[in-house]
Amino acid sequence: MTSYGNSSAPARSRTNGLAIASLVCGIIGLFVFNVILGPVAIVLGAVGLRHSATKGGAGMAKAGITLGIIDLVLFVVLLAVAASSGGFSWYVGG
Secondary structure, three states: OOOOOOOOOOOOOOOOHHHHHHHHHHHHHOOOOHHHHHHHHHHHHHHHHHOHHHHOOHHHHHHHHHHHHHHHHHHHHHHHHHHHOOOOOOOOOO
């Protein structure tokens, strides 16, 4: 029986998974849960940046850190706007 292709193990990606996770958390944090996903993106980006010498992905890690900081700044701005307009109020109509 003839074998097509190489029978060795599949090639692994050289991109750092922590850098990708940091970038994804930073992007999603712009829209929802920015107070939670912002610090997560910063921490994952910092750890991913440390591992970037061996696995690559330094650019994605830096972008994740930047987006995490933007997430936290966005949260502070939204909190300040809500506080200046009288705070949050939940109206259940009836």
